[in-house]
Amino acid sequence: SRSINLAVIPGDGIGQEVVAQGLKILSAVLPQDVKLETKEYDFGARRYHATGETLTDADLEQLKQHDAILLGAIGDPSVPSGVLERGFLLKLRFAFDHHVNLRPSKLLPGVGTPLAGQPEIDFVVVREGTEGPYTGNGGTIRGGTPHAVATEVSLNTAFGIERVVRDAYARAQARPRKKLALVHKNNVLVHAGHLWTDIFNKVGEEFPEVTTEYMHVDAATIYLVTQPERFDVIVTDNLFGDIITDLAAAISGGIGVAASGNINPSGRFPSMFEPVHGSAPDIAGQGKADPSATVLSVALLLRHLGYETEAARIEEAVSADLAERVGAPARTTDEIGDALAVRVAG
Amino acid sequence: SRSINLAVIPGDGIGQEVVAQGLKILSAVLPQDVKLETKEYDFGARRYHATGETLTDADLEQLKQHDAILLGAIGDPSVPSGVLERGFLLKLRFAFDHHVNLRPSKLLPGVGTPLAGQPEIDFVVVREGTEGPYTGNGGTIRGGTPHAVATEVSLNTAFGIERVVRDAYARAQARPRKKLALVHKNNVLVHAGHLWTDIFNKVGEEFPEVTTEYMHVDAATIYLVTQPERFDVIVTDNLFGDIITDLAAAISGGIGVAASGNINPSGRFPSMFEPVHGSAPDIAGQGKADPSATVLSVALLLRHLGYETEAARIEEAVSADLAERVGAPARTTDEIGDALAVRVAG
Numbered sequence A, B: 001s002r003s004i005n006l007a008v009i010p011g012d013g014i015g016q017e018v019v020a021q022g023l024k025i026l027s028a029v030l031p032q033d034v035k036l037e038t039k040e041y042d043f044g045a046r047r048y049h050a051t052g053e054t055l056t057d058a059d060l061e062q063l064k065q066h067d068a069i070l071l072g073a074i075g076d077p078s079v080p081s082g083v084l085e086r087g088f089l090l091k092l093r094f095a096f097d098h099h100v101n102l103r104p105s106k107l108l109p110g111v112g113t114p115l116a117g118q119p120e121i122d123f124v125v126v127r128e129g130t131e132g133p134y135t136g137n138g139g140t141i142r143g144g145t146p147h148a149v150a151t152e153v154s155l156n157t158a159f160g161i162e163r164v165v166r167d168a169y170a171r172a173q174a175r176p177r178k179k180l181a182l183v184h185k186n187n188v189l190v191h192a193g194h195l196w197t198d199i200f201n202k203v204g205e206e207f208p209e210v211t212t213e214y215m216h217v218d219a220a221t222i223y224l225v226t227q228p229e230r231f232d233v234i235v236t237d238n239l240f241g242d243i244i245t246d247l248a249a250a251i252s253g254g255i256g257v258a259a260s261g262n263i264n265p266s267g268r269f270p271s272m273f274e275p276v277h278g279s280a281p282d283i284a285g286q287g288k289a290d291p292s293a294t295v296l297s298v299a300l301l302l303r304h305l306g307y308e309t310e311a312a313r314i315e316e317a318v319s320a321d322l323a324e325r326v327g328a329p330a331r332t333t334d335e336i337g338d339a340l341a342v343r344v345a346g
Ligand SMILES: CC(C)[C@H](C(=O)O)[C@@H](O)C(=O)O
Pocket: A085, A086, A089, A090, A242, A276, B187, B188, B218
């Protein structure tokens, strides 16, 4: 008999509320014979204030036992910028080698976009998750003086680039349009850029059916707002991926519906799924948060674990629910969750 | 009697065509008593192919004699990516210490935008121009092997940050709304980010009338498409500035109207003014290029040299010309230039 042993990290702000809905939908969609076990972990600002800890070795040992991780949001204004981001979110991505950071963007029918003319948007960004300027490899000398110098080092390896580029080609190959764009800035960041470009071209030889293009990151932001329909799969570096996926979320319904997966395709460590939005402390506890991004992250989680039918069912439910919202009165977080649970169960 | 001794670099692709219009408008707008001297320099792909040179010490010595530089565009597919960008464009910005990279974004009446609802857009990005990941401080080991590692180092100094931050505050102070946003990624790039943030806050004490906010670069891309009217002045790092100013151009009329100045406020070296668009080799020589971005760059040049009235006259002419285009038949580069020349002279 099948089973899912899930680690649940509600986290800060609206994390609690949206994760509750994600779990509701997960229970509702799973077939009877699948045994769902969940264990909740209290990470985030509360724990940091109480103990000074963000994520210990013992925590990682425990999390490692799970099949996957569902995360709400981590971050609170009471904690200095960078502490939880680097001490928890990035630490987890690096510890579990989440090198494929998957961020789909699809403008669903009836969903608002700041762009004129409701363009067709349906692409996925494969963001590298363990290298680039995210490795914490920087420093400061003479801080606090007029002679201060601060550095940030972007680290890029053939090993790290090749595995994520290959993953992106495989995803492009599996999609109807079979298009892959590499986004970088190889005219300025020539060392990292040429390594990415060379590997991108070389791996491409294994995927003759995939049509490729190269685009500078600055140009990519232009095309994302003027011709978003041109994109199918994008592969890019950690920092460029961070930037363009927020823009991608903004044009395809907002961060209220943007899901993401921090994936270790080897399965050696559990993958983590989380909405792209943050903890939104300003609306926490008021039932105003849209749980759709978390619910769509649950769909990515299920697909990763091999439950394709259930993943698709969730995506259809969210799509139908969003379409029904147009002109309807606003509902609470819980009401949206209930409506989605009914849909996926039906 | 007054005079302007201008270096003119038409460059590659459409550079030639658009610079011709820029000079036409410059001659037309200047008062009789101002003596305009121009000297043309043949930099770019042609020179590179003929001599292997991009920008020599002797070139820099010559350019240094001028009051300002007007550049069309540099770049051609026949030259490997990075060669002209780093060997010419960036070399010049660094050699002449162009630390204030000024990029205004204003959505003029009647001008197209990919955003719905024609929002009010009127802000200026002050992009740092001589530091960050643009210093060419990177390297590769074991290139071409599966063990290759490439680095890119972002260099940030208190000296470099403070001068551009102070310039941005002064610009914000001089504008009606007096708002300044710092855009960075201080939750991940903590060393560079905290240096920027600390200096931003400290210099802010000298400008009590300026309202400030901090925004992560990923969030900034969201706000640029959902609430562009919220921005007045933005100050940011070299790379983030590169990325968000292309997005800013896209939402405020496209790169056909985006002007920029690479400014050395001390006047120790000549400042350089250029359209944000590149050389667009696909439409070069066909009279299809829109010279507006170059003409608006001439306005920035004149303002920098103290010709505020003439700068404003050019901006009004471009604005009126763009408004008249709606629904009218397309005109050639030359026709647009002629129409603008008539307007600024009148
Ligand atoms: C919170 C932050 C560390 C994170 C990132 O920069 O990756 C976030 O912006 C994201 O995109 O998941």
